[in-house]
Amino acid sequence: MSANEELKPYLITDPREMSRRVDELRRQGKRIGLVPTMGALHLGHLSLAIASKNECDVTIVSDFVNPTQFAPGEDYDKYPRTLDADIDLLSKIETDFIFAPKPSDMYPRGFDATVHVGGVTGLLEGSFRPTHFDGVALVVLKLFNITRADVAYFGQKDYQQVQVVKKMVADLNVPTEIDMRPIIRERDGLAMSSRNQYLSDDERRQALVLNQALEEAKRLISEGERESSVIYDAMRAIIESAPSAKIDYMHIGDPTSLREMERVCGNVVVLLAVRIGATRLIDNILIEK
Numbered sequence: 001m002s003a004n005e006e007l008k009p010y011l012i013t014d015p016r017e018m019s020r021r022v023d024e025l026r027r028q029g030k031r032i033g034l035v036p037t038m039g040a041l042h043l044g045h046l047s048l049a050i051a052s053k054n055e056c057d058v059t060i061v062s063d064f065v066n067p068t069q070f071a072p073g074e075d076y077d078k079y080p081r082t083l084d085a086d087i088d089l090l091s092k093i094e095t096d097f098i099f100a101p102k103p104s105d106m107y108p109r110g111f112d113a114t115v116h117v118g119g120v121t122g123l124l125e126g127s128f129r130p131t132h133f134d135g136v137a138l139v140v141l142k143l144f145n146i147t148r149a150d151v152a153y154f155g156q157k158d159y160q161q162v163q164v165v166k167k168m169v170a171d172l173n174v175p176t177e178i179d180m181r182p183i184i185r186e187r188d189g190l191a192m193s194s195r196n197q198y199l200s201d202d203e204r205r206q207a208l209v210l211n212q213a214l215e216e217a218k219r220l221i222s223e224g225e226r227e228s229s230v231i232y233d234a235m236r237a238i239i240e241s242a243p244s245a246k247i248d249y250m251h252i253g254d255p256t257s258l259r260e261m262e263r264v265c266g267n268v269v270v271l272l273a274v275r276i277g278a279t280r281l282i283d284n285i286l287i288e289k
């Protein structure tokens with residue numbers, strides 16, 4: 001084995017093997033950090049793995065394109081799968097374990113369990129993708145049980161997902177702590193996403209309107225605008241300047257319940273889902289007083 005190979009994260013595909021490893025580490029009193037991902041890793045994912053490395057004794061990055069969170073007709077089949085490149089990236093920051101199970105190991109024949117979190121799943125992404133958060137809650141709970149993580153790191157990029165996971169662990173007494181980290185953006189402001197690679201060059205330029213609209217919302221609020229409808233109008237004008245953009249939703253809401261606010265009052269989160277051609281992108285900004 002070369003020195004280079006020794007630095008590689010230990011690749012585990014079998015959930016039972018992952019649990020056995022974790023049991024040993026927990027017996028040694030190690031603090032375990034988990035970063036759930038669907039692979040096709042970029043700097044956004046790496047920022048979470050680095051946070052875990054800084055705060056935990058052992059970092060596990062899961063790399064699993066979870067079939068249960070995709071509806072028929074969504075991009076499950078074409079979702080990028082780049083395990084070798086992911087392993088190379090994670091080796092650069094000396095991640096301890098990469099857990100990349102097969103779908104048939106996570107959901108063997110006869111698998112019957114479901115996890116449904118109510119409330120916060122009923123709007124926004126939940127309206128456009130009604131089965132999505134059941135799939136997310138299911139896989140995240142399984143990953144927490146397999147890895148018995150002390151802390152799990154999630155990106156603000158999927159803001160609603162973080163609120164769903166927080167509600168799930170609170171309601172079900174799951175002992176894993178949830179740590180949300182900021183959105184990592186390209187230099188021009190586009191939020192990094194594995195799905196950005198679906199965009200053509202022209203669509204990639206048009207996709208900048210998401211961040212521009214969120215920045216405009218922030219500017220208006222900082223200047224004292226409180227009427228959400230005025231802020232939506234300004235955001236819509238920016239987004240619709242991109243010829244391929246179609247808005248799924250714009251939403252100014254309470255940062256925890258996500259309940260929509262007609263008037264801005266206190267801290268708010270502004271969330272967006274926009275289709276650029278065939279690619280659906282989400283983005284958001286937290287505006288704190």
Ligand code: AMP
Nearest residue numbers: 036037038044154155157158183184192
């Ligand atoms: P995914 O592989 O898209 O399921 O994302 C795995 C984790 O990485 C989720 O917690 C995402 O919110 C997070 N993530 C994705 N993109 C970014 C980004 N640009 N900045 C920070 N975190 C991100």
